[in-house]
Amino acid sequence: DIQMTQSPSSLSASVGDRVTITCRASQSISTYLNWYQQKPGKAPTVLIYDASRLQSGVPSRFSGSGSGTDFTLTISSLQPGDFATYYCQQFYITPLTFGPGTKVDMK
């Protein structure tokens, strides 16, 4: 199985901050990497697919990069609605696997 790791597991930030979350796969997954945002009590929603493609309707302050085993999600200027938990997920091979999540809360 492909193991996904994320760092940090949590971070505290302020509105306007630049936030970077990293995700690493235990083997190469090309760009079959997606990022999801989840708010408490809600289902996840996709932000980025194919490592760097912005889902329709998602603000351009979100961006993704990477290929192979190392990936990054960046929020260029954190907004109040961005305080949430972020998960990476590989779609390279079953069993599909998620990272453990990164919780972004208010400093």
Place this chain on the structure above:
Amino acid sequence: QVQLVESGGGVVQPGRSLRLSCAASGFTFRTYTMHWVRQAPGKGLEWVAVIRYDGTNKFYADSVKGRFTISRDNSKSTLYLQMNSLKSDDTAVYYCARETIAMVGGTIAANWFDPWGQGTLVTVSS
């Protein structure tokens, strides 16, 4: 609009069974591969199972293999998850999700979960 609505969750004793449903609307259900994903209370996301658009291929996480069965009724635009021999570790919110794909030159270039249902809570407890 595109929508997925889960139902069937509840409290069940260990060893018993439960069947979840996911009603789809707003898109051509029979042309999409569908998944179940779960989330234990306070924990991360865990993929559970997938079923191909025509029901021919199914895959499961090792944690549920042999106990859970994914199925679909394309005439009813509904996805199911039959859960048998339930354990306390199966306690979670269960989400159904549509696999959305991007094609390039006839090849799947990317896949992702979108949309997700609102989830249904399954609690396994005596």
